[in-house]
Amino acid sequence: MPRTPIEPRFKIEYLSILDSEGNLDTALEPAIPPDDLKRLYRAMVLGRRLDERMVRLQRQGRIGTFAPIKGQEAAQIGSVFALRPTDWMVPSFRETAAMLWRGWPIEKLLCLFAGRLEGGQPAPDQHDLPITIPVATQLPHAVGLAYAAQYRGDDVVVMAYCGDGATSEGDFHEALNFAGVWHVPVVFVVQNNQWAISIPLKKQTHSATLAQKALGYGFPGIQVDGNDLLAVYAASCEAVARARHGEGPTLIECVTYRLGVHTTADDPTRYRSDEEVKAWERKDPLPRARAYLEKKNLLDDGLEAQVDAEIARAVERFETMAEADPLTIFDHVFAERPAHLEAQRAELRERLGADPPRRVDEERPLPTPMRGQRKTSRWAN
Secondary structure (H helix, E strand, O other): OOOOOOOOOOOOOEEOOEOOOOOEOOOOOOOOOHHHHHHHHHHHHHHHHHHHHHHHHHHOOOOOOOOOOOOOHHHHHHHHOOOOOOOEEEOOOOOHHHHHHOOOOHHHHHHHHOOOHHHHOOOOOOOEOOOOOOOOOHHHHHHHHHHHHHHHOOOOOEEEEEEHHHHHOHHHHHHHHHHHHHOOOEEEEEEEOOEEOOEEHHHOOOOOOOHHHHHHHOOOEEEEEOOOHHHHHHHHHHHHHHHHOOOOOEEEEEEOOOOOOOOOOOOHHHOOOHHHHHHHHOOOHHHHHHHHHHHOOOOOOOHHHHHHHHHHHHHHHHHOOOOOOHHHHHOOOOOOOOHHHHHHHHHHHHHHHHOOOOOOOOOOOOOOOOOOOOOOHHHHO
8 A cells, every 4th residue: 555645844933033133023022011121121130140149158058059140130020020920930950040030049049959858848829849950750740730720610821941951851751742742831931051960952842942842732832032032032932822722732932041050060061061161152132131121221220239249148048047947858758747757756856956057157168079070279268
């Protein structure tokens, strides 16, 4: 029997409104009120300055391993701005700016990266999940939230974040398949920062785009300039509106770049060139957004100083908190604690009795560099 060829035809659109040279496509410019533009830019600055401060805090041994967002502020702020407070936001492990926009206090994020239980607890009325360290495992959860909202008839959209590396995980494809089959109100935001730790995008996929992966599951995908705040917002508004009106999921691929380290346990100089980084630094989303606001005469004097002072106050509040109780690690494993955990808890309690928790103001030794990190002059700063 002869075979009948099936030749599906598709196209992926790429959206850019404000390019790295400051050229604006006025026909596509979204209508954002001036006060909101100022809030958006402030959120990007806050994300960047907190990012830099948290890297320093980790180098000083004051918090644990941290995943910086430097270079990805527009991808996060532009997308999360499209949500209502009643919508759900599901982060991966690199959405600090989006979490700040959603109302997470700075000191709570510091607690999170210091390994404290309260750092991962959203407020009771907050429609956010905590960060997820295992890659892509949050995506089926996001689809489940969207399916529940659809089942109950709630006017809710779910926005789920992941990186380009997550698109190689089975959880990613399972989530997209379920979302497509059940036509649920979810928006997948893939922050394509070009590197999955040390693996470049070209070794992650042979597809021309990551956006086209949505097509295999029966819903649209779009690729946007992830360093263009306006383009990300415009694409996100369209995707959220589709979901809210019962038109199903969308995948947004934000083409951006991780200007810093993957995490503070990483040394990117071992796998990428300075020339590559410098080329992307010229596409930095902050100067682009700043120039846009400057042309509209919307920049506030002293913004960076105000943001730095806000961060400093939050760090002070964090560091004056009482020491965390190590025994709480046993409290949320089982509804009824089994005998072997009771024994471990008792043993830890006995050890802590002989070695009481360190005072908050006690001098802390500098950490030993992890394998792959270079011991530089920044280590003690």
